Amino acid sequence: MGHVAFGLLFALPAWFVWNDRASVVFVAFAAVASLFPDIDLWLVKLFPGQVHHHGVTHTVLFVTVASLVSAAVLAALFTGRIDEWIESERFDRSQLFVFSFLGLLAGGLSHVFADMLSAPDLSTPIEPLWPLVDGSWGIDVVWYNASWINVGFLTVMVVVHVSIAYLTTSPDHRHRLLPL
Template identity: 40%
Template structure:
C-alpha cells in the first residue's frame, strides 16, 4: 500500500504510454489529466468502510472486477463531460459519442488498475494483502518490495511519473514540430 503521492505517481506512469498513442499532445494531455484522479478510485473502500462494517480496505474495491465495473459506469460519464466541456477543440477531438465513452472508460480503467498494482508492491506490511483477481482467483498477490508509506518510494514514484510524462510531452511536441517543418518543405 502506498500513499496518495505514490498512487498518483503510479497512475502517471501507467497513463504515460498515451503520449505515444495519440497523434497530438493536447488529446494525450486530456487523457492523462482525466484519468489521474481515478488512480485513487479503489481507496473508496476507506470511505465506504466507515459506513458499512462489512467493507474492508484492500477488499472488493481493490479488484480488477470492481475497477472494470467502476470504469464501465463512470467512464462514459467522464467521456461525456469532456465532450461537452472541451469537445471539438484541440484538447478533445472525438468524432462519435461511443468514442468519447471509450476514451472515458480507458482513462478510468487504466488509472484504477495502476492503483491495485501499486498496492501489490507493498501490501501486506500493515494493511491486508490485495486479491486483485477475485472472484476468479482467491489468493492474495503481493511483491512486498517496499515498506508501507516509505516516503522515498512514494515521492520517487510521483517524481518519476511527472518526469516521464513531461519527457514524452516534449518528445511528442518536438517530433510533431519536426514533421510539420519536413512536410512544408
C-alpha cells in the same frame, strides 16, 4: 503520491497515441482514477464491519465496472463539449466512451498493481482477481509508507511526462503511433 505515480506510469502510452491536449486529458483521467480504489477507506466509515480496506474495491472486476460506468457518464456529459478544448482530436460519443474508459481503467489498475507490490506490510492482503480466483496476490517489494520512494517515484514520473510531452508535441518531433 505512490498511487498517482503509478497512474502516471500506466498513462505514459497516451503521449504516443493522441495529440498533446488529448494526452493531457487521458493522463488526468488515469491520475484521478489511480486514487479511486481507496474509496473503501470512506466506505469503512459509513459501513463499519461490512467493508474493509483492500476488499472488493481493490479488484480488477470493481475497477473495470467503475471505469465502464464512469466512462458512460463522462461520454454522456461531455460529447461535443470536449472537442473544443482538445482541438485537433474529435470524439463522438463512442470514441469518448472508449477514451475515458481506457484512461480510468489504466489508473484504477495501476492502483491495484501498486498495492500488490506494497500492501502486505500494513494492511490486509489484496485479492485482485476476486471472484475468479480466491486468495491474495502480492509481493512485498516496497514499504507502503516509504515517503522517499513515493516522492521520488512521483518526481520521476512527472519529469518523464513533461519530457515526453515536450518531445511528442514539438512540431519537429511528432512521434505518434497512430495517425489520428
